[in-house]
Amino acid sequence: MTDAALPVTERAVDEFVTDYLESLGATIRKEGRRWTVSIPDETATELSLNDTVIHLTADSEEADDDAVPLAPGSDLFERLVDDATERAPLGSVSLTGDDIEFDTPDWVTGDAVEVTDQQFTPYYDRNALCVLFHVGIETVSEYQRDLLRAVAVDLADHEPRPKLAQTCLDLSGRNGTSLAETGHTIEHDELVEAISACREMVEGAIDSEAQEIREKATRAASVEIEEYRQYLRQQQTELEDETQRLADRVDELSETIDAASEREERLERLRKRKEFRRELADLRDELDDIRDSLDRDLPERRATIRDRHALTIRIRPVTATVITYERGDLDISVRDGSRSATLTCDYAVGAGMLNQPTCEQCGAVLDGQNPIVLSDAISIGRQCCGEANHPPSL
Numbered sequence: 275m276t277d278a279a280l281p282v283t284e285r286a287v288d289e290f291v292t293d294y295l296e297s298l299g300a301t302i303r304k305e306g307r308r309w310t311v312s313i314p315d316e317t318a319t320e321l322s323l324n325d326t327v328i329h330l331t332a333d334s335e336e337a338d339d340d341a342v343p344l345a346p347g348s349d350l351f352e353r354l355v356d357d358a359t360e361r362a363p364l365g366s367v368s369l370t371g372d373d374i375e376f377d378t379p380d381w382v383t384g385d386a387v388e389v390t391d392q393q394f395t396p397y398y399d400r401n402a403l404c405v406l407f408h409v410g411i412e413t414v415s416e417y418q419r420d421l422l423r424a425v426a427v428d429l430a431d432h433e434p435r436p437k438l439a440q441t442c443l444d445l446s447g448r449n450g451t452s453l454a455e456t457g458h459t460i461e462h463d464e465l466v467e468a469i470s471a472c473r474e475m476v477e478g479a480i481d482s483e484a485q486e487i488r489e490k491a492t493r494a495a496s497v498e499i500e501e502y503r504q505y506l507r508q509q510q511t512e513l514e515d516e517t518q519r520l521a522d523r524v525d526e527l528s529e530t531i532d533a534a535s536e537r538e539e540r541l542e543r544l545r546k547r548k549e550f551r552r553e554l555a556d557l558r559d560e561l562d563d564i565r566d567s568l569d570r571d572l573p574e575r576r577a578t579i580r581d582r583h584a585l586t587i588r589i590r591p592v593t594a595t596v597i598t599y600e601r602g603d604l605d606i607s608v609r610d611g612s613r614s615a616t617l618t619c620d621y622a623v624g625a626g627m628l629n630q631p632t633c634e635q636c637g638a639v640l641d642g643q644n645p646i647v648l649s650d651a652i653s654i655g656r657q658c659c660g661e662a663n664h665p666p667s668l
């Protein structure tokens with residue numbers, strides 16, 4: 275997973291569809307992956323769903339016969355994305371310390387030290403914008419991929435908040451839980467700027483993937499061009515052989531014509547030679563055509579094949595949500611049996627820890643490689659100042 279964007283799978287489809295349909299005032303009765311959906315007539319939307327059973331699947335082919343398939347790339351999915359893009363609904367939620375569970379910090383590893391308590395004290399609220407993008411990658415010929423990607427940026431400084439996007443998806447995906455709506459709105463210009471910052475993140479994130487697909491498409495085009503070239507070459511060789519064989523027979527006949535004693539036999543051989551010469555002329559015409567194709571048509575055909583394999587990438591924002599999230603201090607209490615300590619980190623709900631604690635002896639950063647150990651009254655890094663360098667006193 276890249277830092278900037280999160281590939282989103284079925285859960286994102288679920289969440290996007292639920293949120294979007296609800297924003298249209300639809301009623302949704304969910305029975306597992308089969309949802310019965312009705313959108314009120316008065317809703318201004320092109321979508322028409324009236325007690326329609328939709329089946330959420332990974333692949334349209336696997337949908338129940340009596341249901342409308344909803345899978346990435348399915349008609350209904352495309353229509354929902356189109357509709358959402360047009361309406362661009364803006365939601366707003368608030369994320370507080372009560373909504374989440376605190377993960378064990380990465381600088382606590384192994385059994386030596388355990389976390390005994392985590393206390394969050396919020397000091398102020400920050401706003402972020404989380405945008406769900408639909409990314410369509412396709413070549414005219416064959417390849418098509420639909421992705422939903424959620425990215426988030428802080429509204430004040432446009433700093434990426436990748437974990438925040440994931441947290442919101444995770445929370446919305448939890449059965450029946452929805453975050454508190456805040457009704458928070460933002461200025462149009464601010465929204466446009468934040469969406470464009472998010473789009474850049476998505477573009478950056480799909481860049482390597484697009485590159486990979488582009489290379490695949492180029493290889494496919496090269497193979498197709500080579501196959502066509504080989505086909506022409508083979509035709510050419512076969513025709514050349516055939517022409518040669520016929521020309522040899524014409525020569526043989528010519529030698530035997532004068533040797534024929536009977537007039538009738540002579541006429542018959544002359545007639546035969548004429549027939550062969552006609553055939554030979556036809557073959558030579560055909561051969562000229564093939565040579566023409568190799569000289570003239572092949573470059574043209576090459577361009578057509580390249581066009582057919584060219585890649586189109588469409589990135590469209592489908593929904594945007596203003597997330598108000600709390601920032602403050604997270605006090606993490608740890609213990610190693612006899613000793614204990616409490617460390618304080620700058621923490622943003624949903625986005626996680628914003629700084630790493632440091633070794634109290636040398637100032638090195640504590641992380642997964644340099645986890646915390648307790649030494650007398652201070653917490654130090656195992657790698658920088660721990661057992662390896664100074665065996666702890668008992």
Ligand SMILES: [Zn+2]
Pocket residue numbers: 633634635636637638654655658659660
């Ligand atoms: Zn240290």
